[in-house]
Amino acid sequence: MVRGEGRPVGVLALQGDFREHVELLRRLGARPVLVRLPADLAAVEGLVIPGGESTAMSVLLQASGLYEPLAARLQEGMPALGTCAGMILLAREVLDGRPDQCHLGAIDISVRRNAFGRQRESFEADLEVSGLAGPLHAVFIRAPVVERAGPQVEVLARVDGRPVLCRQGPVLVSAFHPELAGDPRLHQWFLQSLTQRKENVRAF
Amino acid sequence: MATEPASGRRTGTDLVKRGLATQLRGGVIMDVVTPEHAKIAEDAGAVAVMALERVPADIRRDGGVARMSDPALIEAIKAAVTIPVMAKARIGHFAEARVLEALGVDYIDESEVLTPADDEHHIDKWQFTVPFVCGANNLGEALRRISEGAAMIRSKGEAGTGDVKEAVRHLRQILGDIRKLAQAASSEIYSWAKQLQAPVELVREVADTGELPVPLFCAGGIATPADAALVMELGAQAVFVGSGIFKSSDPPRFARAIVEATTHFKDPQIVAKVSRGLGEAMRGQEAGAVEVRLSERGW
Numbered sequence: 444m445v446r447g448e449g450r451p452v453g454v455l456a457l458q459g460d461f462r463e464h465v466e467l468l469r470r471l472g473a474r475p476v477l478v479r480l481p482a483d484l485a486a487v488e489g490l491v492i493p494g495g496e497s498t499a500m501s502v503l504l505q506a507s508g509l510y511e512p513l514a515a516r517l518q519e520g521m522p523a524l525g526t527c528a529g530m531i532l533l534a535r536e537v538l539d540g541r542p543d544q545c546h547l548g549a550i551d552i553s554v555r556r557n558a559f560g561r562q563r564e565s566f567e568a569d570l571e572v573s574g575l576a577g578p579l580h581a582v583f584i585r586a587p588v589v590e591r592a593g594p595q596v597e598v599l600a601r602v603d604g605r606p607v608l609c610r611q612g613p614v615l616v617s618a619f620h621p622e623l624a625g626d627p628r629l630h631q632w633f634l635q636s637l638t639q640r641k642e643n644v645r646a647f
Numbered sequence: 648m649a650t651e652p653a654s655g656r657r658t659g660t661d662l663v664k665r666g667l668a669t670q671l672r673g674g675v676i677m678d679v680v681t682p683e684h685a686k687i688a689e690d691a692g693a694v695a696v697m698a699l700e701r702v703p704a705d706i707r708r709d710g711g712v713a714r715m716s717d718p719a720l721i722e723a724i725k726a727a728v729t730i731p732v733m734a735k736a737r738i739g740h741f742a743e744a745r746v747l748e749a750l751g752v753d754y755i756d757e758s759e760v761l762t763p764a765d766d767e768h769h770i771d772k773w774q775f776t777v778p779f780v781c782g783a784n785n786l787g788e789a790l791r792r793i794s795e796g797a798a799m800i801r802s803k804g805e806a807g808t809g810d811v812k813e814a815v816r817h818l819r820q821i822l823g824d825i826r827k828l829a830q831a832a833s834s835e836i837y838s839w840a841k842q843l844q845a846p847v848e849l850v851r852e853v854a855d856t857g858e859l860p861v862p863l864f865c866a867g868g869i870a871t872p873a874d875a876a877l878v879m880e881l882g883a884q885a886v887f888v889g890s891g892i893f894k895s896s897d898p899p900r901f902a903r904a905i906v907e908a909t910t911h912f913k914d915p916q917i918v919a920k921v922s923r924g925l926g927e928a929m930r931g932q933e934a935g936a937v938e939v940r941l942s943e944r945g946w
Contacts (some may be wrong), residue, residue, distance in 0.1 A: 458673040502692030562753035566656040
């Protein structure tokens with residue numbers, strides 16, 4: 444099992460279910476750091492963008508001055524995990540987003556918001572995920588879907604044939620909420636990418 | 648190779664219902680009466696809107712029986728924004744709630760702001776796929792609503808007054824009792840359940856976890872960014888702002904300022920910055936001086 448080894452991991456805490464991510468990361472031995480302002484980013488080795496409302500987080504990212512330093516860190520290859528709204532914010536393109544909605548372009552996907560319908564249609568289901576033994580229990584809340592995945596993007600799980608879990612290098616995104624179901628395996632992957640990155644940096 | 652879900656999808660489960668409330672934490676839910684208001688709320692960073700015909704301050708002023716909003720209005724507001732849309736049903740009025748579910752609203756507020764339809768029974772909320780939020784003044788009331796299926800609790804406050812005092816009182820009441828209950832010995836849980844008039848299983852769950860089994864938000868009287876910061880610091884997980892935004896002198900700025908203050912409630916510099924030169928908050932009236940106390944509705 445991958446342990447967080449006390450690594451400082453940021454959790455974007457502008458709005459949404461950041462508490463659940465913090466609890467999971469703690470269970471894995473990482474040291475979660477709440478990120479609300481640019482100064483909070485300095486010490487973190489990776490960032491989790493939680494579920495929530497992507498439009499609200501987008502407004503708050505800009506108002507708090509976080510958008511540009513965060514985009515720069517991602518450009519440098521900082522590992523990131525985004526769930527639901529986090530996936531939307533990390534995507535290259537948001538198909539039906541508001542024109543002023545910011546997205547960080549850290550993974551080459553196009554996403555559609557609320558693609559499964561309204562809350563009435565929100566659901567939980569077991570997913571088969573490439574690279575994981577045994578199903579992953581997933582909670583989809585007014586969830587987005589990936590409509591286009593670029594050539595560098597690995598699609599790791601699908602619902603109705605549509606991608607809902609994708610990875611490109613150190614960036615992992617899910618349309619669902621692993622933090623609500625409490626299965627730590629995607630967070631373990633994310634923490635692994637921190638370790639790999641550190642090894643790569645040493646190798647240079 | 649990725650494949651289809653190994654087993655079927657389940658909708659309307661506790662996890663799915665409470666899950667949406669969890670996503671709204673740290674955010675502001677704004678009352679809106681037109682699609683234009685809804686857009687202002689979304690632009691300002693609201694996490695959801697409450698679609699209704701009159702804000703509570705106007706319901707208070709106009710008197711008469713307050714009912715569920717016109718479906719046409721709810722649909723127009725749904726069409727105007729991409730964020731979740733909530734709407735209110737009268738206490739006990741399950742037929743209004745069914746209409747709201749059929750309209751596809753994302754959360755139903757079984758609300759004391761409307762005139763109650765039943766003076767004994769609340770809606771049996773387990774019968775619905777769409778989640779419900781209910782108001783509560785104290786821990787017992789919160790647990791009774793959860794036992795009926797509510798997937799979010801909001802402290803009631805005194806809606807439509809712009810006076811935060813009752814909101815503070817109800818939050819302190821609920822959270823203070825939770826803190827005391829968390830210290831109780833296992834053998835004392837039964838007496839607590841009797842006092843609270845709530846199911847012993849739920850009382851035990853609160854004693855074990857130190858919090859409600861569903862998210863706790865705050866409503867009723869929040870009118871300024873500092874009000875939002877106050878209730879967040881007291882332990883609310885998100886805020887409902889009813890009349891406070893669209894009865895202020897500059898709704899788009901008030902809306903944005905309350906959103907920022909709710910996120911950065913621990914940072915008085917930011918609350919100061921967003922409060923500066925904001926204009927006039929809703930005039931309001933002292934909660935103790937109102938004729939009809941909406942917070943006394945609900946049983």
